[in-house]
Amino acid sequence: MSFSNLIFYDTETTGIQKDFSQILQCGSVLTDRNLRTIDEQNIGCAPLPWVIPQPMAMLTNKKVDLFNSNISHYQMMKDIQTQWKQWSAQSPSVFITYNGHAFDEELIRRQFFWNLLEPYTTNTNGNGRLDLMLMMHNIAAFFSEEISIPLFEGGPGISYKLEHLAQEHGIDAGDAHDAIADCNLMIELCLIIQQKLPELFQSFIDTATKPGIKDLLYADEFLALGEIHRRHTFKYPVVLCGSDASRPNEIVFFDLSYDPDDILDLDYAEINKLVQSKGRDGPLKKYKINKTIPVCSHKLLKNRDAFDIEFSELQRRADIIKSDKDFQQKVSQAMEDRLMDYPESEYIEGTIYSGGFPSYKDKDLMQEFHLSSDPAYLIKISRNFEDERLRLFAERIICNQFSANIPDDIQKRYQDLITQRNTDEGPWGSLEKTLIQIQKLLDERTEQEDQQIFNPDNVIVVEVGITTRQATVVREENQQVVHVDGAIAVQVGLTSLGVGAPGRRARRVLVEGGAGHVLDHALGLVLQVKQHLKAAFRRELPQQNAPVYAHQPRVGGVGQDEPRATHRVIEHQVAS
Secondary structure, eight states: OOOSEEEEEEEEESOSOTTTOOEEEEEEEEEETTOOEEEEEEEEOOOOTTOOOOHHHHHHHOOGGGGGOSOOHHHHHHHHHHHHHHHHSSSOEEEEESSIIIIIHHHHHHHHHHTTSOTTGGGSTTOEEEEHHHHHHHHHHHOTTTSOOOBOTTSSSBOOOHHHHHHHTTOOOTTTTSHHHHHHHHHHHHHHHHHHOHHHHHHHHHTSSHHHHHHHHTSSSOEEEEEEETTEEEEEEEEEEEEOSSSTTEEEEEETTSOGGGTTTOOHHHHHHHHHOOSSOSSEEEEETTSOOOEEEGGGOSOTTTTSSOHHHHHHHHHHHHHOHHHHHHHHHHHHTOOOOOOOOSSGGGOTTTSOOOOHHHHHHHHHHHHOOOHHHHHHHHHHOSSHHHHHHHHHHHHHHOOTTOOHHHHHHHHHHHHHHHHSOBTTBOHHHHHHHHHHHHHHOOOHHHHHHHOBOSOOEEEETTEEEEOEEEEETTEEEEEETTEEEEOOOBGGGTSSSTTOBOSOEEEETTEEEEOOTTSTTOOSOOHHHHHHHTSOOOTTOOOEEEEEEEOOOTTOOSOEEEEEEEEOOOOO
16 A cells, blocks of 8 residues: 555653553654655643652653643543544555554553544554554664664663664754654654665555555565564564464464474474464564564565575575465464453453444444533433443543533542542552652752752642632741641642642642642652651541532633633541
8 A cells, every 4th residue: 555644643641551641742743755744733731630640751751841731631632633534534644653552552542542532543544553663673683784773871782762763863862752852753763764775664664554564474585574672683584374363463473593394293282382482482473463563575685694594595494384284274273272361451441452342322422422512411421321431431521621510420430530549559550659759769860850840849829629728838847838727738839830839729639637738630749748747648538528629611722612621629628
């Protein structure tokens, strides 16, 4: 398939946990086949109230300014998908990421799913996807004379980090870990590859779809597979030898470094053992054709000694494998007989692949949901979803977007979610461990910029219920402490977020058994909390103290005219 456009995208997130981290920023750049920029989108949003941003992630991407954004996560994900569909509407496009198969694309899919959007935008309707990092694996293995690969700082082996590759080739990487800047780094790197290795670049673009990769896999010649593992390159001459009929995306390569005469006569039990084995060793190697495979035709290799075996001998071995239908059938059967252990997540965020596809009725309701800004109608839609996951996702969106006239049962589920994620330790993280990590980072990091990301400052104004009150600030043991109606609260606002300045509101007020804890949504922002204060905060909330939510919707935003909550405040009333 011929693609006329390429779409580069990158995300910056609250962490690395795919099921529970949130995208804070997504940058996308549309180019033509010659890598000339046509259009771009750069959009960010505020953290969701139940997400715990991880300190290391915030130190890396430095997106703390987005904590005060008036754009909701729902609106951002809608805008991203709308833009991508517009760009690829007239002609299918290749979506290009860097380490996207393992991370960015997985987060995009999940968060489309959380927001009742089609998860598989990048590889449906003729679109393809390419992980540039895996292309660099192949280049590092076979084309390092044409494309220089940098050595890893402070140790043996090579580095394929995007910013290191950029620096190696004289590309300005000053804004690395900014989504739109990383898109431009990818484009610059692709320009170099296209200039020096045009046929290889074209091959990877052509194999960005399943039909394209199949054309290569079923060709007559053997293939060159290159990988990077533990900073070192591995080279394999391979040929297709089987696939899983029940899971058609999963295939098996035969490593031609092994003599087929030693393998072909193995019985089924022995072949099955090879298929079931994990790791990199052995003659059979498993891959998925719906992801980038770092493979190209051996005809593109300039180095005829790449495998220490004559190409003619490798081709002879490939022909033997391709002609042995009995061996191929055994391999394919072993693939089907694998015991696949994919435990279903008990949390709906992690069920994108395990809970089935939406029914036709639910698909229609999803479309209706996005066309309305009437909370009453959205609530009605949410109650009609057949899939409980979609109903719960819809409720979260409604509660996060609106404040008034939310039914008690929906509001309770929403409040329970926020309470759970911010008080309990789980796969989403731990507030207490986050605080410990912050203190450790503060002790280790002396750079002013890093300190500023975490460091609270001066006065805050606390929103209690629906009333805004001026907090009194005093110092205790070099710690800013806020007194609100006689309760003590540790100040955690950031000046850079606009939270630490007079006249601004903290997003959350959490009062626990006589002690209040002013907690900005950044979470990683409680800094030098003294041990005696921490002990007070670990007390469980009295059960009768139900949270009260106060929203202040704002009209407007990026291309929209619908209400969205700019502040989400939780108040636990002090028990008498």
